[in-house]
Amino acid sequence: MNKKSVKDVELKGKRVFCRVDFNVPMEDGKVTDETRIRAAIPTITYLMDQGAKVILASHLGRPKGKVVEELRLTPVAGRLSELLGKDVKKADEAYGDTVKAMIEEMEQGDVLLLENVRFYPGEEKNDSDLAKSFAELADIYVNDAFGAAHRAHASTEGIAHHIPAVSGLLMEKELDVLGKALSNPERPFTAIIGGAKVKDKIGVIENLLEKVDNLIIGGGLAYTFVKAKGYEIGNSLLEEDKIELAKSFMVKAEEKGVKFYMPVDAVVAEEFSQQANSKTVSIDEIPAEWMALDIGPKTAEIYSDVIQNSKLVIWNGPMGVFEWQKFAGGTRAVAESLAEANDTYSVIGGGDSAAAVEKFHLADRMSHISTGGGASLEFMEGKTLPGVVALNDK
């Protein structure tokens, strides 16, 4: 990589603003998957060992510029303290005089976690005043938030224009591993895309169609395609204004000779709840008022076959609401199939996909688990990531 890293700068006694991606799955105020916290630890301990004052910043969820009590980073600070074996202080704000005073008190090697940067409307707008307020806290900026590197926000991009800016070790590793897997991909090359961030992710399909042999669609993303095919989808997740785009992707896949797979059956529920009435139906039989919350067993079998016959598979986005047992079957089947495919290089990306693989105890049977979902997809598309571009060149 042609960007400077933490290894290229003097850190002793320096205040370091380190952007991490601690956007972890939570339930009832508890961290339910700590993959992203663990992934940031090499950089954090490196900064500590070098004698820096480590100021960590992250977003959590999508609070849209307002304070949302459930999205405070306090539980993350607690878990990080345990993992580091060292007390991590937690600020209730992400900049300002109180935070400055806390930093003043820090010794070399101390760690402070700032409050959720998305509590401020300027974060997602990449407001330059907010970026300056972040920059005022520190001497050096480190970006280790690969999972948010596709966002040009104040703490991922803006701040890099105000103080020396370098990459963290996780950022470097992610770009290296993904870059190698994709530079000359082994074929057949299959992409599996699912999850709930339909608006964000549907666009990447266009460029992926230039690169892959098979494209598999699942999760919430699938039903915009199912609808585009002319089937009724009840209350399933839908991006109404992307239906035409979905149609055009299916045409493009055909033209390019890319095999395109979407669900042939689904597990549908009467409402969006863990205990909802549910049943398996063929894709042309989704009842009005019901919603598809998982791919069905026939679909899982077809997808597993494609996986077994692929040499490289990149997977982002769960096939269903795997957090609830009734709707976890499709995600589990795909994960198991990847685990069993010994000849297949498997790259799993995304906070929730990583959590799923971890939940099924299959993480160590994957070739690489990336902390970024949207970020890895955009990187794979060939897009430059704003959080990386903004860093200082070597």
Ligand SMILES: Nc1ncnc2c1ncn2[C@@H]1O[C@H](COP(=O)(O)OP(=O)(O)O)[C@@H](O)[C@H]1O
């Ligand atoms: N059919 C579906 N309907 C609604 N939500 C879904 C469906 N399938 C998957 N999901 C949800 O998608 C979420 C993850 O989406 P996303 O953030 O895009 O993936 P990742 O974090 O792996 O990049 C999960 O919390 C899961 O419950």
Ligand SMILES: O=C(OP(=O)(O)O)[C@H](O)COP(=O)(O)O
């Ligand atoms: O969880 C994330 O991405 P992912 O769900 O694609 O893995 C990142 O933290 C980015 O979050 P965002 O999609 O709200 O900007």
Ligand SMILES: [Mg+2]
């Ligand atoms: Mg996610």
